[in-house]
Amino acid sequence: MGTAFIILIVFGVFIFLSSFFTVKQQTSVIVERFGKFTSVRNSGLQLKIPIIDRIAGRVNLKIQQLDVLIETQTKDNVFIKMKVSVQFKVIQEHVYEAFYKLEYPHDQITAYVFDVVRAEVPKLILDDVFVRKDDIAIAVKRELNEAMTTYGYDIINTLVTDIDPDIQVKNAMNRINAAEREKTAAMFESEAQRIRIVAKAKAEAESKKLQGQGIADQRREIARGLVESVEVLNNVGINSQEASALIVITQHYDTLQAIGADTNSNLILLPNSPQAASDMLNSMVTSFSASNIIGEEMKRQPKKVKKTNNSDINYNPSDTSEPTETAQ
Incomplete structure (x- = not known):
């Protein structure tokens, strides 16, 4: 009698405890009675009829992720492995x-x-697969939503997380990219070289222009100085020929002095004897005098006659007036 009572108490406690069950957060429980669906229980402490009701299963309400690895072919006959999450x-x-x-x-x-990816990828070449991977993911999500909503599933997102072509194709693509970048680098280097050459040419041209202007200004100032020097010498009774010769001799001695001042110079000015200046002065005065005599003789020469159309034309080289005709 005592043992049976204890058994009864234990059985009653078991029945009582089995009437309660808990459901975790983000989980739903399916309760069946004699194999038939009764209810869906959500998170918390729940009650059921012992022995009669049973928990048929638990459904996870959390967001889940499924990674699908697909091998397919592109429009340009390249096999790739694509991972879709x-x-x-x-x-x-x-x-x-x-x-x-x-x-x-x-x-x-x-x-x-599989169905969507193998329908979309063969429409694209390999380069477009990389560019339009988001379009492929959108197409997969759209197809899954239409199919899985009927079964109570919501597709949150689809992502193309990896596109892996064949190793030989990847090597070829790398070589193409390297060659393209080398071509671009060569173009930029050529353009830079052209810019440097043009800039150098412009700088040289500008330098030559400024150098020419400097030489012209220098010669202009030298000429003005010579004119002023001749005028000063003429005022003290020295004629133009002697003044010019004196200026040349002065420049000669200035040049000798400049050469002697430079200790590292190896320039030799010829002639460079003590009589060189005197000889140069005499030669220049003589040449100036000879040129004056020749000029005077040319002025005193008779007028030349030039025949044109049976008429004589009196022509004087030193005369700037119009020639006159003399009838024969």
């Missing part, structure tokens, strides 16, 4: 559909991802 969750109001209508949701999502 799908983020999804069960809609809390559709826990019944998610639990009873779809047994293997991961397999179903994977099948749809």
Whole structure:
């Protein structure tokens, strides 16, 4: 009698305790009675009829991620491996559909991802696959939403996280990119060289221009100085020929002095004897005098006659007036 009572108490406690169960946060519990759906229980302490009711399953309401690895072919016949990450969750109001209508949701999502990717990628060449990967992800999400909403699943986001072409294709792409960058670098280097050459030519031209202006100004000032020197010498009774010769001799001695002042100079000015200045002065005075005599003789020469159309033309080289004709 005592043992049976104890057994009864233990059984009663077991029945009592089995009437309560807890549900975690972001989880829903499916309760069945004799194998038939009864209710969906959410987080917290829940009560059920012992032995009659049972927990058929638990549904995770958190956002889940499924990574799908797909091998497909592009329009330009390049095989690539593409990784698509799908983020999804069960809609809390559709826990019944998610639990009873779809047994293997991961397999179903994977099948749809394969179908969409292998329909979209063959339309694109390899370069466009990298550029338009977001468009592929949007197409996958749109197709999954249309298919999985019926089963109580919401597709949060789809991401193309990796595009991996064949190793030989990657090596070829790297060589193409390297060659393209070398070509661009060569173009920039050529342009820089051209700019340097043009700038150097402009600088040289400007330098030559300024140098020419400086030489012209220097010669102009030298000429003005010579004119003033001749005028000063003429005022003291020295004629122009003697003044010019004296100026040349002075410049000769100035040059000798400048050469002697430079200790590192190896220039030799010829002639450079003590009589050189005197000889130079005499030669210049003689040449100036001879040139004056020749000029006077040319002025005293008779007028030449030039025949044109049976008429004589009196022509004097030193006469600037119009020639006159004399009839024969």
